[in-house]
Structures are given as structure tokens and as C-alpha cells.
Amino acid sequence: MTIHQPITAVPRAVNWNRLQDDKDLEIWNRLTANFWLPEKVPLSNDIQSWATLTAQEQQLTIRVFTGLTLLDTIQNTVGAPALMPDAITPHEEAVLTNIAFMEAVHARSYSSVFSTLCQTADVDEAFRWSSEDPNLQAKSRLILQEYNATSSPLKKKIASVFLESFLFYSGFYLPMHWSSRAKLTNTADLIRLIIRDEAVHGYYIGYKFQRAQEALSEAERQELKDFAFGLMFDLYEIECHYTESLYDEVGLTEDVKHFLHYNANKALMNLGYEALFPDEACQVNPAILAALSPNADENHDFFSGSGSSYVIGKAVATEDDDWDF
């Protein structure tokens, strides 16, 4: 007897030994090698340091982290899943599931910081604040509009790269600032893990954007570019208000804005576009750069003019099997 049922499309089984795009496996390997959980970071070592912050500084920190939690929540539940129907290889879909899950880990991490360092009432207040703050809500809405199912696959990718490579940085600034003052250094270690993940996400989605764009006409590419710069301007305006509302009272607004310009340019570079902000506007406080990449600048490179001698690297970790000399 034949049973008639509605036809359900069955996906092809994913074969990782037949790749259409080597980048999918490369990124899968990077992301899985970089996997981490907040339990790995000894956050409780920051309890004494937390107590040295003023009440105002504590409130600022908790608010900044709830703002970051909201963006990670959006990326986990809406952003990364919204990119999946547009994936052009089954491996890309698999990578996006990894990205989605890591965003959940990021969102979860902030709660680990809260439960280790903060009073429940203060945290509850900050979550209430995050659901009401007009700037945080406005930038979330702008991004969510583009994640809508009717939006074009390429505009979704632009929005995703802007969230991961630009919008997070008004928040990431603060733990880097504390770290540069030798405060909350373990929390900063955790944030650096998030920052590292976001770089891979922004790179990968930006790469897929550039590949997809290759099939478009010059006019279509120009339309997308106008859209991207327009969205960046709109987000930047909101980020400026957001930054002022949070950082004016601690006198850090101008410093944060330099960091925003610098990261906006990097977000645009992920999409293959030129910088928007001139170098003068992107002079990030060296203490913040040093907190972002500790020890990376212990040796000066020759062309910067700041060092007097060449640097020839000492022993470093290499994959020696690949080098045959």
C-alpha cells in the first residue's frame, strides 16, 4: 500500500571530503581550535579589583556588559541563523551553526562575570536598563531590520559584519581600559577571547560577502556599497550618542570614539571596502592597543621608525612538519 505524504525536501548529507570552498574547512578548523568556555577563565581573581571601582564605575561596567550581552543574544538567535538559508555550501551552514553557538557562549560569559563579581540587584537593574536604553534599542532595531527574511542575502551579511566588527567595540573598550589600569585583568582575558572570535566571524562573513559580490554587475555592487556606507553612517551616529551617554561621566568619550573609528574602518575592510575615517581620527590610545594585543609590540618594527634595530624572531611555535628546512 502506498502512503501519500507531502514532499519534504531532504538536505544533502554534508561531505567534508568534497569541498566547494576550502575556506569553509579552514574556518571550521580555526573556530573549533579556538573553542572555549567562560569556566576556563579564573574570574574570581577579579573580586578584589572589582571592589576598587567606584559605584559609578561598577554601574557603567555592568551596563556596558548587558549591552554586549544583547548584541550577542541577537547574533546567536537571529543574526547567524538568518545567514543560514543564504549559505551556498553545506559546509558554510555548518560553520554558521558554530558561529551561532559561540555567540551563545559569549552572551553566557557576561553572566559568569556578573555572578562572580556583582550584586544581583545591580545586574537586574542593568538588564532593565538594556531593554529600555533608546540608543541600544535603536542600533539593535537597525540591524534586525536587515536580518529580516525579506532582506537581500548580501545586506544581511553587511549588517552581520557591522554588528560583529563595529558595534561591539563601544563596549569592548571598557574592559581594555580597566586592563590597562591593571584592573579586572581576568575579565579582560575573557573579553579578549570574545574579541578574537569576533575577528574570525567578521572575516568569514566578509569573505562570503565578497565572493557573492563577484557575480554582481558594477551597478549592483555600487548600490550595495552605498547601502553599506549609509548603514555605517546611521549606526555611527547612534554609537556616538550611546558612547556619550555611557562614558561622558567618566571623561572617556573622546578616547572611545577614536576606537570606534578605528574599528569602523576594520569592519569596512572585512567587506573589501576602503576606510571611511581618516587616520588622524583613528589614533587609538596606545594603552588600549597594548591591552588589545599584549606583548605584540615588545619589539619595534623597522619601518615605524620607533625602533633602532631589526627584530629577528626568537624561537616560536611552528608546524615543523610543513617546513622541510
Next chain:
Amino acid sequence: MLKVEEPFVLVTPSYSDGEGRGAVHKQVIRFLNDADNRAQLRGVIASGNRNFGQYYAWAGKVIASKCQVPVLYRFEMAGTDTDVDRIQHGMKEFWKRQS
């Protein structure tokens, strides 16, 4: 296989994971495994992303160590106008000193 027969400076991206592994791209390793190519290498310029923390532009350090040449410069991603100026100026000075 690409063969270089005069002194050159290698400009390379960096792709390391969270612990510095795999920073040098396979194609670059294959290129440098050629002893003739390696003999002409005078320096390395690496691009990267500070988001990778201490492993920012790590490929430059790995190659410098392996091939005993200097890291001449590092820049982020596609570079800025300042980076372009510094590299153009720096390369001119560098070749002058080499000759």
C-alpha cells in the same frame, strides 16, 4: 612553483589560531621550502588583526625566526594610508642600505 631570482621582501597575511598555530599560509610555506627562493629573502612584512592579541601578524615572526630575516613592518588587514607611506618610504631606505 614560483621562483624568485633577485632579493625580495615577502609581504604575507597571517592566519594563526588562538595559540599561534598555522599562522603561515601553506602556499607561503611551500614557496619558502624552496632553498633558492629562501636565499633571496631579505625581510618580511606581515598583515594581521590585533584582535588576535599577542599573535597579531604572527606569520611575520614565524618566518623571521625560520629564515633569520627581520620583520620590517606589520599592519592590520588591508592597511591604512599611513601604512602605505611607511612601507614605501621604508622599502626605499631598506634597499639603499642593502646595496
